[in-house]
Amino acid sequence: MRASIVIVGAGQAGLQIAESLRAEGFEGGVVLLAGENFPPYQRPPLSKAWLLGEVPEQRLFLRGPDFFAAKNIDLRLGAVVTAIDRAGKQVILADGSVENYTGLALATGARARRPVIAGADLAGVCVLRDVADAKNIAHRLSRAQNVVVIGGGFIGLEVAAAARKKGRAVKVVEALDRLMARAVTPKISGFFADLHRAHGVELRFSTKVAALEGDEGKVETVVTALDEQIPADLVILGIGAVANDELAEAAGLATSHGIVVDSCGKTSDPHIVAAGDCTVWRRDDGQLRRLESVQNAVEQGKAAAASLLGRSNPFVATPWFWSDQYDVKLQMAGLSQGFEACVERKTGENAFSLFYFRHDNLIAVDSVNRPGEHLLARKLLDAGISPDMAQVADPASDLRGLLR
Numbered sequence: 001m002r003a004s005i006v007i008v009g010a011g012q013a014g015l016q017i018a019e020s021l022r023a024e025g026f027e028g029g030v031v032l033l034a035g036e037n038f039p040p041y042q043r044p045p046l047s048k049a050w051l052l053g054e055v056p057e058q059r060l061f062l063r064g065p066d067f068f069a070a071k072n073i074d075l076r077l078g079a080v081v082t083a084i085d086r087a088g089k090q091v092i093l094a095d096g097s098v099e100n101y102t103g104l105a106l107a108t109g110a111r112a113r114r115p116v117i118a119g120a121d122l123a124g125v126c127v128l129r130d131v132a133d134a135k136n137i138a139h140r141l142s143r144a145q146n147v148v149v150i151g152g153g154f155i156g157l158e159v160a161a162a163a164r165k166k167g168r169a170v171k172v173v174e175a176l177d178r179l180m181a182r183a184v185t186p187k188i189s190g191f192f193a194d195l196h197r198a199h200g201v202e203l204r205f206s207t208k209v210a211a212l213e214g215d216e217g218k219v220e221t222v223v224t225a226l227d228e229q230i231p232a233d234l235v236i237l238g239i240g241a242v243a244n245d246e247l248a249e250a251a252g253l254a255t256s257h258g259i260v261v262d263s264c265g266k267t268s269d270p271h272i273v274a275a276g277d278c279t280v281w282r283r284d285d286g287q288l289r290r291l292e293s294v295q296n297a298v299e300q301g302k303a304a305a306a307s308l309l310g311r312s313n314p315f316v317a318t319p320w321f322w323s324d325q326y327d328v329k330l331q332m333a334g335l336s337q338g339f340e341a342c343v344e345r346k347t348g349e350n351a352f353s354l355f356y357f358r359h360d361n362l363i364a365v366d367s368v369n370r371p372g373e374h375l376l377a378r379k380l381l382d383a384g385i386s387p388d389m390a391q392v393a394d395p396a397s398d399l400r401g402l403l404r
């Protein structure tokens with residue numbers, strides 16, 4: 001039988017798997033099932049430049065219209081998979097058709113988390129995950145007066161910045177006591193809190209939302225647990241994402257808030273791999289780690305494609321991520337959790353990097369408007385090179401020399 005690989009989900013990870021299969025010389029069938037009616041596109045601009053009308057829709061697409069035919073990748077739009085039959089080695093689609101596979105890749109991504117509170121279904125209460133969500137928000141943003149962002153994470157804050165650029169009144173309500181608390185250190189949180197306040201955003205910390213109230217089906221008020229009533233005609237729910245792992249779970253694959261994979265993208269079934277936001281990755285120390293980023297989707301996609309071909313290409317690169325808010329670019333390399341020392345390397349008011357060390361070893365670097373330093377940090381971290389702390393603190397010292 002001719003080998004045929006079926007990929008469920010045509011986002012960043014699904015596309016990467018298809019592309020890597022061809023790059024690795026696989027000549028069998030590659031079927032890329034896109035649940036959405038769009039060819040693979042990038043999501044990061046949806047909360048940034050696209051929301052401000054600075055990026056035309058065409059530029060969201062990750063590959064040109066001729067790419068899929070040229071690579072002999074059978075891209076099918078609007079093809080939603082409803083079940084996996086592992087014994088029969090086939091997937092079942094919503095239209096009742098089936099697709100046989102010799103190897104299966106799951107790249108189903110994640111969806112925006114919705115709070116279980118009254119009023120979450122009112123008109124004007126929006127999440128941001130896909131193009132349709134972004135169009136809905138852009139449309140409402142053009143008329144809204146009072147925007148309330150629930151959740152001070154990356155996506156919520158990027159939308160807050162876009163809304164301020166459009167001159168809307170913006171309030172951010174965050175349940176924890178600082179911004180982006182799960183991903184950045186208090187110093188970075190503080191910098192961004194000051195930045196948003198300087199742009200006129202009102203921040204409410206340690207505040208839970210109890211309900212959303214409206215009139216004639218449209219949201220009008222955000223009610224906090226302390227019974228504060230905040231006027232709102234547009235509410236953005238930015239409280240994180242949930243992995244789309246239900247297909248895998250129903251098929252009996254190991255899941256734990258994501259499809260459990262190893263560093264090669266292998267699931268608990270030898271014929272099935274998974275990559276991207278739908279996964280949770282079991283590290284060598286046994287701990288499960290979930291990363292939602294373009295880099296993770298791309299690198300896991302490469303690893304998963306190699307596994308489907310019986311090769312080993314584990315994902316070992318240093319994690320990195322970025323966020324654009326106003327004229328500030330935050331770029332993170334490595335994971336700073338558990339750091340013991342933090343050294344600042346500052347070159348201007350809004351231009352600095354924080355280097356994090358544990359046991360004198362460099363473990364992460366957060367850079368604000370320092371793209372060159374971010375790239376250098378990734379190279380240092382990948383190579384396991386730790387600069388001297390005094391050298392880091394002196395912005396005149398050349399850290400690039402460490403790589404020679």
Ligand SMILES: Cc1cc2nc3c(=O)[nH]c(=O)nc-3n(C[C@H](O)[C@H](O)[C@H](O)COP(=O)(O)OP(=O)(O)OC[C@H]3O[C@@H](n4cnc5c(N)ncnc54)[C@H](O)[C@@H]3O)c2cc1C
Nearest residue numbers: 009011012013035043044080081108109276277292293294
């Ligand atoms: C607004 C926004 C801003 C972001 N900004 C950044 C950023 O600045 N930097 C960064 O690194 N990351 C950012 N991210 C995260 C990044 O976009 C994701 O990590 C990345 O898209 C994950 O790729 P993926 O392929 O795993 O999932 P997705 O891109 O979500 O693709 C999964 C696809 O699978 C489809 N699918 C799901 N179930 C099925 C099914 N049963 N059948 C068929 N198809 C199915 C979905 O419809 C979707 O199209 C952002 C995300 C969002 C939403």
